[in-house]
Structures are given as structure tokens and as C-alpha cells.
Amino acid sequence: KQEVTQIPAALSVPEGENLVLNCSFTDSAIYNLQWFRQDPGKGLTSLLLIQSSQREQTSGRLNASLDKSSGRSTLYIAASQPGDSATYLCAVKREETSGSRLTFGEGTQLTVNP
Amino acid sequence: GAVVSQHPSWVICKSGTSVKIECRSLDFQATTMFWYRQFPKQSLMLMATSNEGSKATYEQGVEKDKFLINHASLTLSTLTVTSAHPEDSSFYICSGRANYEQFFGPGTRLTVL
Numbered sequence: 469k470q471e472v473t474q475i476p477a478a479l480s481v482p483e484g485e486n487l488v489l490n491c492s493f494t495d496s497a498i499y500n501l502q503w504f505r506q507d508p509g510k511g512l513t514s515l516l517l518i519q520s521s522q523r524e525q526t527s528g529r530l531n532a533s534l535d536k537s538s539g540r541s542t543l544y545i546a547a548s549q550p551g552d553s554a555t556y557l558c559a560v561k562r563e564e565t566s567g568s569r570l571t572f573g574e575g576t577q578l579t580v581n582p
Numbered sequence: 583g584a585v586v587s588q589h590p591s592w593v594i595c596k597s598g599t600s601v602k603i604e605c606r607s608l609d610f611q612a613t614t615m616f617w618y619r620q621f622p623k624q625s626l627m628l629m630a631t632s633n634e635g636s637k638a639t640y641e642q643g644v645e646k647d648k649f650l651i652n653h654a655s656l657t658l659s660t661l662t663v664t665s666a667h668p669e670d671s672s673f674y675i676c677s678g679r680a681n682y683e684q685f686f687g688p689g690t691r692l693t694v695l
Contacts, residue, residue: 512686572625
């Protein structure tokens, strides 16, 4: 059974700092890994999706890396802003079938202080 | 990205009543939709996978007679919480699959008094 762990559970940083969020998964046989952002009381916004054959994806100030063999992914946020404050979730998909589910981590709650 | 809507965004009901939540894919066709439940400070837990035109597949521990799912078209799936009780109070999120990604709705906050 796939298990996804995110460290740290919570993180508070001053504005402008670069930071790294960690995600690990127990079963390396994944199809892809996705990072999401969730604001309080809201749904999920997809940030980055990395296919199993890829090593990283970038979007603006965000960079996500994937090391499938070691079961790890990191989300790097450059020059953090107060608007980045949210819960960040990573999720892995085992296979590319219509019913293949996402397994989520518990999330990292990020607070960026002005 | 693809857009998924949910209605209502929040609902308060009395214990014993039934509540229907709609999930629509606005700009894509979703042959598969997923329903999740999220309790405070916890991550999303998959409840069921809904395939258009067929019966939903429920996760272990989720009562299919309590959480009725209908996926009648490629753009609409509904979740009905029957005879709701206070322990059913939660945040319900649906997701539709487009290409290789899942896109999530904004969620429905259900409070059962």
C-alpha cells in the first residue's frame, strides 16, 4: 500500500526566503506525482505535475523535482511571498488508468510572514 | 487548466435529512470523477471513484447506501448524503480527470446539526 509523507508538517518563514518542501513515497512504481496548493476552506489548485520519466518541472518561482528510485520529491519556492501562505499537498498516481487514484500526503502548512 | 465546479459551496442541514452535492466539469468531459472527504487539519481521503454510465467504486469503509453517487453524464456527477448525521459534517471535494491530471472542485462544506 502506497504511503505518502510530507515533511515538515508546518513551516513559518519570513518573506523573501527560499524554501523547500519535502515529499516521500514508499512505492516507487508511480506514474506521476503532483503538487497542489490548498487555501483554507477551498479546493485544490494544481501547481506542478511530474511524469515518472521526468526529473523536474518549473513554473515561475516554483520548481519540483522527482527522484523516483529513492521515493522523493521536493517543491522549491523561491523568494517566498505572503500570498504563498497555504497548505501544500503532494500526491502520487500509481498507473495511467481511468480509475487510478491519487494518494495524498498530509500536507505542509506554510506561513510566509511579511 | 480544466475547471470543475461544485454546488452548493456550503450547506447546513438537520440530522436525518439528505443532501445532494453536484460536481460539474465545465470545459472538459470527465469519464471518471473522484469524490473525496476532508476533515479539519487532515488530508483528502478518497471515498469513491465514479465512472460515467456505471456504478461507482467505493473505498473500504465507505457506505455505498449512505453516500449515493450518480455519474449520469460526462460533465456531471452527484453525491447524495442520505440521512445525514453530525459525524458526516466535513468538506467534500470532487475531482475530474482530464488527460494525465486531476482537477479539483472548490469543495462543499457540509454541516449537519
